[in-house]
Amino acid sequence: xxxxxxxxxxxxxxxxxxxxxxxxxxxxxxxxxxxxxxxxxxxxxxxxxxxxxxxxxxxxxxxxxxxxxxxxxxxxxxxxxxxxxxxxxxxxxxxxxxxxxxxxxxxxxxxxxxxxxxxxxxxxxxxxxxxxxxxxxxxxxxxxxxxxxxxxxxxxxxxxxxxxxxxxxxxxxxxxxxxxxxxxxxxxxxxxxxxxxxxxxxxxxxxxxxxxxxxxxxxxxxxxxxxxxxxxxxxxxxxxxxxxxxxxxxxxxxxxxxxxxxxxxxxxxxxxxxxxxxxxxxxxxxxxxxxxxxxxxxxxxxxxxxxxxxxxxxxxxxxxxxxxxxxxxxxxxxxxxxxxxxxxxxxxxxxxxxxxxxxxxxxxxxxxxxxxxxxxxxxxxxxxxxxxxxxxxxxxxxxxxxxxxxxxxxxxxxxxxxxxxxxxxxxxxxxxxxxxxx
Amino acid sequence: xxxxxxxxxxxxxxxxxxxxxxxxxxxxxxxxxxxxxxxxxxxxxxxxxxxxxxxxxxxxxxxxxxxxxxxxxxxxxxxxxxxxxxxxxxxxxxxxxxxxxxxxxxxxxxxxxxxxxxxxxxxxxxxxxxxxxxxxxxxxxxxxxxxxxxxxxxxxxxxxxxxxxxxxxxxxxxxxxxxxxxxxxxxxxxxxxxxxxxxxxxxxxxxxxxxxxxxxxxxxxxxxxxxxxxxxxxxxxxxxxxxxxxxxxxxxxxxxxxxxxxxxxxxxxxxxxxxxxxxxxxxxxxxxxxxxxxxxxxxxxxxxxxxxxxxxxxxxxxxxxxxxxxxxxxxxxxxxxxxxxxxxxxxxxxxxxxxxxxxxxxxxxxxxxxxxxxxxxxxxxxxxxxxxxxxxxxxxxxxxxxxxxxxxxxxxxxxxxxxxxxxxxxxxxxxxxxxxxx
Numbered sequence: 001x002x003x004x005x006x007x008x009x010x011x012x013x014x015x016x017x018x019x020x021x022x023x024x025x026x027x028x029x030x031x032x033x034x035x036x037x038x039x040x041x042x043x044x045x046x047x048x049x050x051x052x053x054x055x056x057x058x059x060x061x062x063x064x065x066x067x068x069x070x071x072x073x074x075x076x077x078x079x080x081x082x083x084x085x086x087x088x089x090x091x092x093x094x095x096x097x098x099x100x101x102x103x104x105x106x107x108x109x110x111x112x113x114x115x116x117x118x119x120x121x122x123x124x125x126x127x128x129x130x131x132x133x134x135x136x137x138x139x140x141x142x143x144x145x146x147x148x149x150x151x152x153x154x155x156x157x158x159x160x161x162x163x164x165x166x167x168x169x170x171x172x173x174x175x176x177x178x179x180x181x182x183x184x185x186x187x188x189x190x191x192x193x194x195x196x197x198x199x200x201x202x203x204x205x206x207x208x209x210x211x212x213x214x215x216x217x218x219x220x221x222x223x224x225x226x227x228x229x230x231x232x233x234x235x236x237x238x239x240x241x242x243x244x245x246x247x248x249x250x251x252x253x254x255x256x257x258x259x260x261x262x263x264x265x266x267x268x269x270x271x272x273x274x275x276x277x278x279x280x281x282x283x284x285x286x287x288x289x290x291x292x293x294x295x296x297x298x299x300x301x302x303x304x305x306x307x308x309x310x311x312x313x314x315x316x317x318x319x320x321x322x323x324x325x326x327x328x329x330x331x332x333x334x335x336x337x338x339x340x341x342x343x344x345x346x347x348x349x350x351x352x353x354x355x356x357x358x359x360x361x362x363x364x365x366x367x368x369x370x371x372x373x374x375x376x377x378x379x380x381x382x383x384x385x386x387x388x389x390x391x392x393x394x395x396x397x398x399x400x401x402x403x404x405x406x407x408x409x410x411x412x413x414x415x416x417x418x419x420x421x422x423x424x425x426x427x428x429x430x431x432x433x434x435x436x437x438x
Numbered sequence: 439x440x441x442x443x444x445x446x447x448x449x450x451x452x453x454x455x456x457x458x459x460x461x462x463x464x465x466x467x468x469x470x471x472x473x474x475x476x477x478x479x480x481x482x483x484x485x486x487x488x489x490x491x492x493x494x495x496x497x498x499x500x501x502x503x504x505x506x507x508x509x510x511x512x513x514x515x516x517x518x519x520x521x522x523x524x525x526x527x528x529x530x531x532x533x534x535x536x537x538x539x540x541x542x543x544x545x546x547x548x549x550x551x552x553x554x555x556x557x558x559x560x561x562x563x564x565x566x567x568x569x570x571x572x573x574x575x576x577x578x579x580x581x582x583x584x585x586x587x588x589x590x591x592x593x594x595x596x597x598x599x600x601x602x603x604x605x606x607x608x609x610x611x612x613x614x615x616x617x618x619x620x621x622x623x624x625x626x627x628x629x630x631x632x633x634x635x636x637x638x639x640x641x642x643x644x645x646x647x648x649x650x651x652x653x654x655x656x657x658x659x660x661x662x663x664x665x666x667x668x669x670x671x672x673x674x675x676x677x678x679x680x681x682x683x684x685x686x687x688x689x690x691x692x693x694x695x696x697x698x699x700x701x702x703x704x705x706x707x708x709x710x711x712x713x714x715x716x717x718x719x720x721x722x723x724x725x726x727x728x729x730x731x732x733x734x735x736x737x738x739x740x741x742x743x744x745x746x747x748x749x750x751x752x753x754x755x756x757x758x759x760x761x762x763x764x765x766x767x768x769x770x771x772x773x774x775x776x777x778x779x780x781x782x783x784x785x786x787x788x789x790x791x792x793x794x795x796x797x798x799x800x801x802x803x804x805x806x807x808x809x810x811x812x813x814x815x816x817x818x819x820x821x822x823x824x825x826x827x828x829x830x831x832x833x834x835x836x837x838x839x840x841x842x843x844x845x846x847x848x849x850x851x852x853x854x855x856x857x858x859x860x861x862x863x864x865x866x867x868x869x870x871x872x873x874x875x876x
Contacts, residue, residue: 048655056509058496071494147668152621183590183634184641186624188660190668196621196659199652203622214637217486221634222626230585230628 003138003233004175004224006246010131011161011174015123022254024394026126029090031420032261032401033100034434037083038416039337039408041066045195046082049202053078062109063432072109073209076159079105079435080202084151086337087197088408091260092129095136095150099129099259102155102204107162108435109209111428116166118423118431124162128208130254132158135226135233137245137255143237144189152187152200153236157226159208167216179221180211182232258391263400264334265407266318269302272370273321276386277328280374284382288329288349293356293375296321300361307359310351314340322354329353336407412437441576441671442613442662444684448569449599449612453561460692462832464564467528469858470699470839471538472872475521476854477775477846479504483633484520487640491516500547501870510547511647514597517543517873518640522589524775525635526846529698530567533574533588537567537697540593540642545600546873548647549866554604556861556869562600566646568692570596573664573671575683575693581675582627590625590638591674595664597646605654617659618649620670696829701838702772703845704756707740710808711759714824715766718812722820726767726787731794734759734810738799745797748789752778760792767791774845850875 001009040046050066053074060069065082069075083089084101092099107124111117116124136143136154144150160181164174184207187200215221225231233240249255264271273296280286298307298321306319317323317340324334327350333339344350365371368388373381392400405413419426419434439447478484488504491512498507503520507513521527522539530537545562549555554562574581574592582588598619602612622645625638653659663669671678687693702709711734718724736745736759744757755761755778762772765788771777782788803809806826811819830838843851857864857872 045657048652048657052652052655056496056511058494058509071496073494147673149621179629179632180634180637183587183626183629183638184624186622188621188663188668188670188673190660190663190666191617191621194617194658194660196618196657196663199618199657199659200621213490214486217490219483219486219634219637220632221637222628222632225626225628225634228628230626232626235585235626 002224003227003242004178007131007135007161007178007226008171008174010127011165012171013127018123018126019253022126022130022257023122025257025259026122026129027420027423028261028397028401029100029259030104030122030125030423031405031417032090033083033104034416034420035405035408035413036086036089036101037065037079037435038412039088040082040085043082043085045198046078046085049078049081061113063112063435065435067436069436072113073206073213075109076105076205076209077202079109080205081198084198084201088262088265091262092133092256092258093260094255094258095133095154096141096144097136097150097155098201099132099155099158099256101201102151103128103132103158103162103208105202105205106159106208107166108428108431110163110166110212112432114166116428118426118428120166121428121431122423124165126254126256127165128158128162130256131161133255134245138233138240138242139237140239140241142239146238147189148236149187149189149191149200152204153185155201155204156181156185156207159205160211163208163212164215167212169212169216173215175223176219176221177212177215179223179225180214180219181207182222182225184211185232261397261401263404265337265340266324266334267306269298269306269367270321270324272368272386272388273298274324274328274334275388276370276384277325279386280382280384281329286329286374286382288326288353290376291329291356291374292377293358294325294372295375296357296359296370296372297362297365298359298370299365299367300363301367303359303361309354311345313345314342317345321359322357323350325357326350326353333403333407335404339407440662441665441680442616445569445573445599445616445664446609446612448565449603450609451565456561456564457691460564460568460695461560463695463697464560464567465858465861466699466835466839467538467697468542468560468563468861469843469855470528471521471542472854472858473843473846473851474524474527474539475503475517475873476850477526478520478523481520481523483636484516484523487516487519499551501550501873503873505874510551511644511651513547514543514643514647515640517547518643519636522636522639526700526703529700530571530694530696531698532693532696533571533592534579534582535574535588535593536639537570537593537596537694539639540589541566541570541596541600541646543640543643544597544646545604546866546869548601548604548650550870552604554866556864556866558604559866559869560861562603564692564694565603566596566600568694569599571693572683576671576678576680577675578677578679580677584676585627586674587625587627587629587638590642591623593639593642594619594623594645597643598649601646601650602653605650607650607654611653613661614657614659615650615653617661617663618652618657619645620660620663622649623670699835699839701842703775703778704762704772705744707736707744707805708759708762710806710824710826711736712762712766712772713826714808714822715763717824718820718822719767724767724812724814724820726764726791728814729767729794729812730815731796731813732763732810733813734795734797734808735800735803736797736808737803737805738801739805741797741799747792749783751783752780755783759797760795761788763795764788764791771841771845773842777845
């Protein structure tokens, strides 16, 4: 069976056959995506794009993060970029890229346009995301290493499928939509560090809406624009890999389920320690006052990255085990970007506590792990260990994502969680109202 | 000097320094582009796109071929695709691609939006087209051979520069616009033979408008998205060529000036004969009634392509020296697609005349040439020769393009010529009215 046929089969997968475990993760992604989008509305690029589509005007059928409505394609462009503005959204390491920001905006915008349910949004995203990861695996690491940004390239095909599913495309129309996407998809990594990076997520979503919409209206395209001669894969990857891509994982699950979430707005090398100390706080009521010392063992590679002993700025705090340990045990939200102020770097209590932390490089500790001991004032030694590679339980994931959301959005976070948790009773328009709120 | 700096210098070239010879050709291209666009309005893809942007709605600032107005980006999308629908527009063999259809729609739409003059439209197109050809030369034939469609890829950079010039971008804004274009540009040749091919021209134009518009509003991008690491050229060409690209042609002229126009709606292999016989008709009053025989010598490669002795359909007439010779001498327009009906293939007068034509392969004749003799009934022998590689004089070019236009549009052609010929007195909006007419 060809890759195109696999994609078309996936696009048409009956809702009843979608794995429940994947749906659960798709809903976590929906929550996290809406949180990132709401948190991104104040970024300059988000404002520029809102103004751009407002100046264009058009039929207000789809909601925009930060307020206003626009045609579906335009809303997808703004929402993709806005939700990727903080670079705090989900990541899939098989893909390799960000899934929610390139696909959810397309799914939600089209769902609002056609009057679909909120559940249909999550399912369409999920189908699109699964297709996007599989195509990302076909394109392979050579595609990414050459300079293409999978979030935008493979992402656009996922966005096309999500949009196409909600538009109710026939199999032939979906094939045309994917063919059009092949000639429309783009996105380069050389944009990293500029507004061009979040723009790429918007490009992905907008391309998906446009290609699905044109195919719906009867536009024709190459028979197999994805895998055919001079198609997208042939032109964009020097070493595509088809073998095995459709075998894993076991039947009944989606590769999408390996999706990862960023939970702390600081250097990735500190996240395992943060999780470990947060568990000590929860499990053993470890507080700043009770601690005599903390001995952390971490991968030696992190010592040159995030072991700043006396940070001078908020940015440097993001790279300081010593400061972050005190923040966790003091209950200061590590999930909120706005936490990391220069004043925090000058906090005398955190400075005092920082002197109790020792950090040692240990080659037996992976770069996803943290190990060590908390020594309490009464002499009790509490060993800790955390491995980011181990999937989180849904309980822990919910708590973590909600904590992240609260750090970013305050009280709005709990309201938003209730919306996503009860989405089966809601329409896509109900979700849209939350994008515009505030 | 870097390629980026060259492009930015070109984008900012003072109007007074634009070569007059290039301006002349840019105006021929404007006429030909408007003719192709007007002739394409009835194609199904044009109707789908008009309906798509009409459904989106939005501020009506830019005119659309076939009627209606839309935001500049949307109008550029429709007009690019519509004008390329018949695949009858101009071609540049250095580029390699179609220039007008990917750049004029961006220039005109933005010019209408900002209230620029018609002359500014042609100049902005010209600057963009020159940049596009140069960048096409940098990307090289490997880019085209890999499967990329220069009309859309290099074309988008030209469209960005044309739009950016009309938006009045600063040098830094233009650099950002080109950086955004690097992550936005796309287009594959595997779309050929489908609506995806003209869509590529629309993609080019729409991307140019959007990237220039976002840069104007303050969007940032990679410092050198064109030539930098993992920039557009590095990711889209395995053998880019910078050396010499900016040397030729002689100072004071533009490489754009080598632009070629399609003048007949039939196989390219027949065009040299058509031009030769048309010259015989004009110069020696050769008519069907006066001819005893025509002996044509052509490149042997064409014998298997366009030497159908007794065409059965209108499509086969396009590949028949024998039929086309009679059409030229009878005054039947070879320039109009609608000429080539099945009834024409059954025309008894043409069938009788066809028997007077002999066609011989001659390896000394290039595939751009036609040679031979017309033998009149009174025994007079009139040798003929035509070489498509020889540039046409402006007189001949004007006559040829106007004949093509008349074949496509009838009486509207002369009105349109007057508009373009007197554009110095007109605004971009005046040109826009002609797109919508009819």
